[in-house]
Amino acid sequence: MINKKVLMVAILVTVSSIVSFAQKSKNRTEPLWWINPNNYVYSELNEPKHMKMPKVTIPDADKDGIPDQFDLEPNTPAGVPTDARGVARDTDGDGVPDFKDKELLTPQKCFPVNADGIGNCPESGCCTEVKKQLKDLVEKSLTSTKTVSDCNLSSLPSVQFKGSPKLSKDAELILSSAAAQLKANPGCKVKVIGYGASSKAAQQLSYDKVSVVIKYLVEKNSIAESRVIFVYGQDGDTNTVDLQPTTEDGPNTVPAPHPNLKSRKK
Amino acid sequence: MVIKKYTVLVASILALQMSSFAQKSGWDWKDSSVIPVKSISQFNEFKQNKNPYPAKPRNAWELGASIGPSMVFGDVASKIGFGASLTARKALNNVFAVRFGYYGSFNGGKSATYDYTGLNDLYVASGTESLGKYKTPDYKNKTHQLFTEIVASINTFSNYRGDPKANLYVLGGLGIIASGTSIDTGSGFHYVRGINASSNLPIYKKQGSQVFLLGYSYGVGFAYKINSQFNIGFEQRFSASVFPFTYVDGYRAPDGRKNDIYSYSGFRINYNLLK
Numbered sequence: 001m002i003n004k005k006v007l008m009v010a011i012l013v014t015v016s017s018i019v020s021f022a023q024k025s026k027n028r029t030e031p032l033w034w035i036n037p038n039n040y041v042y043s044e045l046n047e048p049k050h051m052k053m054p055k056v057t058i059p060d061a062d063k064d065g066i067p068d069q070f071d072l073e074p075n076t077p078a079g080v081p082t083d084a085r086g087v088a089r090d091t092d093g094d095g096v097p098d099f100k101d102k103e104l105l106t107p108q109k110c111f112p113v114n115a116d117g118i119g120n121c122p123e124s125g126c127c128t129e130v131k132k133q134l135k136d137l138v139e140k141s142l143t144s145t146k147t148v149s150d151c152n153l154s155s156l157p158s159v160q161f162k163g164s165p166k167l168s169k170d171a172e173l174i175l176s177s178a179a180a181q182l183k184a185n186p187g188c189k190v191k192v193i194g195y196g197a198s199s200k201a202a203q204q205l206s207y208d209k210v211s212v213v214i215k216y217l218v219e220k221n222s223i224a225e226s227r228v229i230f231v232y233g234q235d236g237d238t239n240t241v242d243l244q245p246t247t248e249d250g251p252n253t254v255p256a257p258h259p260n261l262k263s264r265k266k
Numbered sequence: 267m268v269i270k271k272y273t274v275l276v277a278s279i280l281a282l283q284m285s286s287f288a289q290k291s292g293w294d295w296k297d298s299s300v301i302p303v304k305s306i307s308q309f310n311e312f313k314q315n316k317n318p319y320p321a322k323p324r325n326a327w328e329l330g331a332s333i334g335p336s337m338v339f340g341d342v343a344s345k346i347g348f349g350a351s352l353t354a355r356k357a358l359n360n361v362f363a364v365r366f367g368y369y370g371s372f373n374g375g376k377s378a379t380y381d382y383t384g385l386n387d388l389y390v391a392s393g394t395e396s397l398g399k400y401k402t403p404d405y406k407n408k409t410h411q412l413f414t415e416i417v418a419s420i421n422t423f424s425n426y427r428g429d430p431k432a433n434l435y436v437l438g439g440l441g442i443i444a445s446g447t448s449i450d451t452g453s454g455f456h457y458v459r460g461i462n463a464s465s466n467l468p469i470y471k472k473q474g475s476q477v478f479l480l481g482y483s484y485g486v487g488f489a490y491k492i493n494s495q496f497n498i499g500f501e502q503r504f505s506a507s508v509f510p511f512t513y514v515d516g517y518r519a520p521d522g523r524k525n526d527i528y529s530y531s532g533f534r535i536n537y538n539l540l541k
Contacts, residue, residue, distance in 0.1 A: 003444070003476065007410060011352060011368055015329070027300045027541050028326040029293040030494050032357035033419040034538075036429050040295055040320060050295075052315045 062086070079169055094119070104177055150187035153245035161239045165208035167216055175213065178243050179221030190217070191229040191244040195236030203233040204261040206241075207254075213241050230254050295320050327539045328355040330367075332501065332532030339529060340515030341522035342375035342402045349530045355417060363417045365437065369505070371530060373407040375515050377450070404450040405516040409528065410476070411505060413483055415439025433489040433497075441483065443507060443528075444476035449516035479507040489536060499534040 029035065044051050058067040062076045066086030073087045080099045081089045088097035092106045094113040101117030110119025135150070156178045159171045167175070182188055192213050194206030210232045217223040229250030256262065293300070300323040301309045311317035329352075336349030349371035357363045379402075417437045421430050448455035487501030506527040512518050514526035 003410075007368075015352060015354075026324060027297075028539070029300050029323040030326060030429075030538055030540065031328050031355070031363070032322075032325045032360045033363060033421070033433055033435070034429055034491060034494075034497075035293055035325075035360065036423055036427070037360050038423050038425060039293075039428055042425075050313075050315070 081170075081173075092117075098173075102180070104180075151185060151189070151245050151247045153181060153185050153188045156181065156190065156243035156245055158243065159213055159241045161209055161241065163239065165205065165212045167212055172216065172220075175216050176221060179217055179223050182217075182223055182227065182245075183221075185245070187247070188245045189227045189229060189247060189249075190223075191231055191242075191246045191248065191250065192217075193234055193242040193244060194232035195234045195240060195242075196238040197233050197235050200258045201261045202238055204256065204258040206232040206234070206238060207256055208262065209241050213243075225252050228252055233257065293323055297323075300324050322359070325357050326541075328363075328536050329353070329539060330355065330534050330536040332534040334530060334532040336371035336373055336531075337529045338373045338375070338407060338514050338526055339523070340375070340512065340526035341517050341519035342405060342515040343378055344515070345374045345376055347371055347373035347407075349532065351530070351532055351534075355536075360423065361419050363419070365415045365417050365439070367411075367413050367415065369409075369411040369413065369503070369530060371407075371409050371528065373409065373514075373528075375402070375405045375407075377404045378402050402517050402519070406448050406455060407514060407516075408446045409514075410444040411441055411481060411483075411528075413439045413441030413481070413505070415441075415483060417487075431491050433491070433499075434487075435489070436484075436486050437501075437503070438484045439482070440508075441481050441505075443479040443481035443505065445479060445511075445514055446476040447514060447516045477511075477513075479511055480509065481505050482508050487534070489534070495538050495540060497536045497538075499536065501532045501534055503530045503532065504528065505530075 043049075058069065060067050060071070061074055062071070063078060064071070064076045064080070064082045064086050066082060066084070068074050071086035073082070073085075076082055076086060076088050077099065080097070083089060088099060090097045090101070091104055092101070093108075094101065094106045094111055094117050096113055096115070096117030098104060100115075103113070103116070103118045106113055106117060106119040107121070110121035113119050139150070157174045159167070159174055161171070162168065178190070182190055192210050194210035196202035196206035210230060214225075214228050214230065217228060218225050229246065229248065230253055231250065232254070296313070298306070298309060301321050302324050305321035308317060308319070309321040312320050331353075332351045334349055336347040337344045338347075349369065351367055351369040353365050353367035355363050355365035415437045416439060417435050419433055419435045421433055424430065446457065448457045483503060483505035485501055485503030487499055487503075489497045489499030491497045504527055506525050510525035512522060512524055512526055514528070
C-alpha cells in the first residue's frame with residue numbers, strides 16, 4: 001500500500017514542477033510537430049518580407065537616361081541631349097535634331113528644311129535692300145566715329161564652368177553654335193571675357209578658362225585666332241566666360257599672369 | 267480512497283495552473299523572444315540575410331492525460347480493464363519528440379476450463395488441475411508503468427497546407443513495469459511474487475507486492491488540434507517485458523504465450539505549456 005502513496009506523491013510533484021517550470025520560463029512556440037517548417041519558405045515566395053531581392057535594372061541601350069521601354073528613339077547617338085521621351089533635342093522643331101541641324105533656329109515660315117536643317121527662305125529683295133541701307137548707315141556712322149563695324153551679331157551665349165577649366169558637353173555644344181554664328185558673320189570678332197580678379201589664383205583660373213574656350217574655338221571650330229580677343233581677370237562670376245561679339249581690336253594671346261598657380265586639374 | 271484523494275488533488279492543481287495561462291498561437295520568425303540564447307547568433311545572421319536558415323524556436327512541453335480500456339493478452343481470457351496515463355512530451359525537432367509517461371491499469375481475467383487431453387503437458391501451473399483438462403483461475407492485476415518513449419510524427423511536411431490540424435504518430439520506448447497479479451487459488455487471492463528458478467513455477471504469497479520488470483512499448487496514435495493549446499486524440503499502446511514474463515495473468519498454460527502483453531487504448535487530452 002505504501003507504493004500507491006509514494007507513486008501519487010511522485011506524480012503530483014513531477015507534474016506540478018513541470019507546470020510551474022513552464023510558467024516561469026520564457027516564451028515558447030507550439031510543439032514543433034504542430035508547425036509546418038515549409039510555412040516560412042512559402043510565405044516568402046508568396047509575399048517577400050525578408051528575402052533579399054536583386055536590384056532592378058531597366059535596359060537603356062542608347063544610354064540617354066530614358067529606359068528602352070519608354071524611349072521613342074532607342075538609337076539616339078551617344079552624348080546627344082534628349083527630351084523626356086528619349087528623342088534627340090530639336091530646338092526649332094524642324095524635324096532635324098540639333099546635333100545635325102546647321103541652322104539651329106530656323107523660323108517656321110521657312111519650313112520645310114533640307115537634310116541639314118536649313119530653311120528654304122530666300123532672302124527677300126526688300127530685306128536685302130533694308131540690310132544694305134542699314135549697313136550703309138552703320139558704316140557711315142562708324143566712319144564718322146572712326147570705327148569700323150560690320151558685325152551684325154548682337155549677342156553670343158556664355159559658357160559655364162564647374163570650377164575647373166574644363167569644357168562640359170553642354171559648353172562644347174554652346175561654343176559650336178557660337179562658332180557657327182561667327183562663321184556666318186565674318187565681320188565679327190569675339191571678345192572672350194573671363195572673370196576672377198580677387199586673387200592671383202583666381203586671375204590665373206580665369207586666364208585658364210579663357211584659354212580653354214579660345215583653344216576650342218580655334219582648334220575645333222576653325223575660327224581664326226585673329227578674330228578672338230583675350231580678356232581675363234575681370235570682376236564677376238568666376239565660373240562664367242562670356243562671348244561678346246565685337247569689332248574692336250585686342251590681343252589674341254596674352255602671357256599667363258601667374259603660371260605657378262596654374263590649375264593642375266585637367 | 268487514497269488514490270481518489272490524490273487524483274482529485276492533481277487534477278485541481280493542474281486545472282488551476284492551466285487556467286492562468288494566456289492563449290497564444292503561431293510562430294513568427296521575427297519574434298526573438300522564442301529563440302534560445304545559444305541560437306541568437308544564428309537568428310541575427312538570418313535576420314540580416316547572412317544565413318538562409320532560421321533558428322529553431324523554443325517550443326512548448328505538451329502535458330497529456332488519458333483514460334481508456336486496458337487488457338492483458340495472456341493465457342487467461344481478459345476482461346476489459348481500466349487504464350489511465352499522464353505524459354509530458356517535448357519535441358526534439360519537427361518529427362521526433364521524447365515523452366515521459368506514467369501508465370496505470372487495472373486488469374482482470376475470468377476463469378475458464380480448457381481441455382488439453384492428449385497433449386503431452388509439461389506445464390502445470392497451479393498444480394490443482396489434472397493433466398489434460400484443467401480450469402484457469404480468476405486473476406486480478408494492478409500495474410504501474412514508467413516509460414520514456416520516442417514519438418515520431420509521421421505527418422509529412424505539407425507543401426499544400428499550412429500548419430497541420432491532425433497529427434499521426436508512432437511511438438516506441440523503454441521503461442519499468444511494476445506488475446501486481448493475484449490469482450484465486452481457491453483459498454482467496456494470492457499474489458504472484460516471483461518465479462521459482464528450479465521448478466520454473468510462480469511463487470504465490472498471501473501478502474502481495476509488485477514484480478518489477480524492464481519493459482518495452484510500442485504504439486500508434488492520432489491527435490487533432492482544437493486550438494494552439496489543446497488537442498485531443500486516441501492512442502493504442504502495447505507494452506511487455508523485455509525478458510519474457512508470462513505471469514501477468516498469473517498463469518502459464520501448456521501451449522500459452524511466453525510473454526504477456528499489456529494493451530491500452532487511451533482517449534487523450536493534451537495541453538501545450540505555452541507562455
